[in-house]
Amino acid sequence: MPEQSAGHLIVESLEAHGVDRVFTVPGESFLDVLDGLHDSSVQNVVCRQEGGVTYMAEAHGKLTGRPGVAMVTRGPGASNAFVGVHLAWQDSTPLVLFVGLVPVAHREKEAFQEFDPHQWFGSQAKRVMVLDDPDRASEYVAEAFFAASSGRPGPVVVGLPEDVITQRTDAPVVPPLPVAEGAVSAEDLAELAAALETAERPAIMLGGPRWTPEAAAQVSGFAERHGIPVVSDWRAGDRIRTDSPVAVGELGYSRTEDSVRVLRDADLLLVVGTTLSDIPTDGFTLRQERSARNWVVNVDAALRQHSGAVARHVLASPVAFGRTVAGLDLGEHPEWTGWLEPAASAHREHMRIPSTAGNNAPGTADMELVVKALLPHLPEDTAVTTGSGNHTAWAQRYVPKGGYPCHFSVRNGTMGYSVPSAVAVSLAQPERFVLSVSGDGEFLMNSQELATAVQYGAHPLIVVVDNGQYGTIRAHQERHYPGRVSGTQLRNPDFAAVARGYGAFGARLERNEDIEGVIADGVRAVTEDRVPAVVHVVADPAKLLPGM
Template sequence: MTEQSAGHLIVRSLEAHGVERVFTVPGESYLDVLDGLYDSDVQNVVCRQEGGVTYMAEAYGKLTGRPGVAMVTRGPGASNAFVGVHLAWQDSTPLVLFVGLVPVAHREREAFQEFDPHQWFGTQAKRVMVLDDPDRASEYVAQAFFAARSGRPGPVVVGLPEDVITRLTEAPVVAPIPVTDGAVGAEDLEDLRAALEGASRPAILVGGPRWTPAAAEQVTAFAERHGIPVVSDWRAADRVPGTSPVNAGETGYGRSRGTVDVLENADVLLVIGGTLSDIPTDGFTVRQDPAAVNWLVNIDPSLRQHSGAVTRQVLASPVAFGRALAQLELGAHPDWSAWLEAPVAARRKRFEIPATAGNNVAGTADMELVMKALIPHLPADTAVVYGSGNHTAWANTYLPTGPFPSQLSVRNGTMGYSVPGAVSVSLQQPERFVLSVSGDGEFLMNSQELATARQYGAHPLILVVDNGQYGTIRAHQENHYPGRVSGTQLSNPDFATVARGYGAFGARLERNEDIESVLAEAVRAVTEDRIPAVVHVVADPAKLLPGM
């Protein structure tokens, strides 16, 4: 056996798992791993803040279905990285976070930057592991990747004491551990066929993890063959394309009444990939009848987050279930056309940009006109990335949803994701058009990752919707404390100037007359010059949502 340090063995193990890149902020606590990356085929994407590190790794996990890999140092580095761990936990995204730790002999002495990873991450990670034996370094990598991918995916944290990773070992590289997709039995399929054929108002809810483009196509094809309305969970609108004749809308915030009616009134509901969690059920109030017929296809045996009745659970991922649906044909059943057409028509009407668009105050550009002008520039497979806030409604309402995966957002409500998430997607798929929609508050949380984009060649188009406030919280204030604006107003820089300082394209939009020309320039910068582009849209602060 070749003798090498445990830190170098970790890097060799990442190579064996097919890791293309890791996202890092360097630290002296894991120098030996950084040294192992020096002559490795694994690209080290050095970020500007640890929150950006885990956001980029999480976006990689969402996009590929493989664990995104993040590396940060102990103490402050780990605390900054926590935001992305919480995101991966609630969004069921495979992620492996390596954290440098104090030397073993320094433990429990309040050494410089010491913390307990089990205490910090124990409630928000599938596993927390600390490497104390250099001979087990590769085993820990294999176990971490398996835990991150298996069942309901999520984050795994691996602690690396700085003295342990420098010790030599002759241990071999441990091969990746295969992950099961579950299975769909013949009895499951026959009983599901009977349930659907006997239904007057069947519906499908899609969401959750473990999807692939093939699985999304198979589920869509089944629903279209039989005219079954499909509603998507929040931030899962890309499982069924927006153009599909069975797409009945998204069940997240700002949903239409027709979409909620489908979820509430279906006499047989087939849930694929996800659960009836708090958001689609409007705080555990929709579809809570204990007599409701709910078939749940979910690879997580615990059905974490689910509320309401469970008629049957099929322990399978969308991949295994999609293959089974491709072979399933229904026989005679009631006429479902009226049940399907109403919510689909309502959803399509909601996506229409109103004729009143453009009636905005002086010195601002209307976001509805921005969306209308932008859509013709977007290829069919555009990846749209956004975090949280009222600004996301412009993308969620008007932008067409392409093939999976094309919507990368956050179910846990975290802000600051839009820039690092878009950078990660652009790095992974450099020929793809990547659009990020950010609010003014969210953009400033991680806009420094534009430097990372320029350094490594990412080139997303970033729209910054500047209404001078934390708009979502302002809306809540108006509902609960009308006329008492407190703690939500912002004074912003010129984001176009900021972008140019990073070497990106930057333009400011404050007139409707300039929308077409500015967007054309920004698209050209992204597609021809292949640099990031930031369009600073000065928006009417009174128009917090589409249609207002």
């Protein structure tokens, strides 16, 4: 092999792993890798803050199922990037973060921006690796991608000392390591069929990582053939289409009580891809009985996050499980229809915008009417991104999910995700309509990535719900300290003017009468002018959630 620097070998290894883009904020600590990207096939998307870098990489991982790649510098850069690492850890998203480090000879001297990546990231990453041998550069890339993708996916951090990556090596490119999907054994399948045959109230819960569109269609098709209700884990409503006759809604916040009833009262619950964690179980209070028949299909041998009984653990990914049950026929079970239909009907009713929409304060626009105006413009494969906060409920409740993957959100409650994730999805799939719904406080945490969107041609439609407050915390505050508003109020800029300053479309909504025209203009900017669009909705601060 011809000699090259370790930094250039890393880039060549990324190409061998099929990486088409990386997300970065540049730093002097990894200049040689940046130089390697100059002549490579890998697009370098330069972001405005390291939190946006890891958010974009995480969203790319959710979209593709392959590790998103982020690159930041040491010290402050790594600190800012940590938020996306925590997200990838709790959301089980494959992500590889490369962090430039001080030269080897400067270690443990409190050199400029020095930090210990093992101590910083050790509790929130599947692996933390520091490259000290240039001959192992490609090996580290292969191991990082394998660790990030295998079992329960998650983030891997690779430290790159700035002097090591400039050293020469003739080591070859290490090819990608195959990731096992696990398997459903003949015994597993026979016992599952027998358990379902004797069940009077079976249910399926879908969520977690390692899905593909084919796996989602196969598992939901199995449920539809047999009339088994399907409840979705929190932030995982796109594993089954909204219009499926067996879909009964998403657990967590903005749910129906019927979806909770399905989870609670099922005499056999088949959990596929995810676990019974705290949010869907209402803080580990639902389905915790030792006698509960919970079949868990999950490729994570450790079943991290799971609480409650496990009748059987099938060590398989959704892909392996979907292939197996695609041909499974349990025969006719008409008695299951009576168990399914009330929850399915409640789910369909929950998605209808109520006739009371428009009952909002003067000088504001009603978000229910905004969504109503949006729906006719949304293609079936629309991708929706949301951050964390009450604003997510508008998209979760009313925007249909047309197939996996189409909903990009956060299970760890982090804010600032909506804009960077929308940019990442739009860059990866430029012909797809991307709708982002953001809160006002949430939007301001990473709105600077609009500059990234304009620079690289991403064109999402971003709806900002401006109720002048951190609405979720205000709601908690009113519950625990009624009438004592403290530390939750915001004075916001004109978000439409901010968007125009970045070179995006921007419009402001303060009246219900203007909604349809402004939405049409925003859609036209996205689909015809191919620029990002921001619709600033001045919302009634008293209407914190849909239906209030």
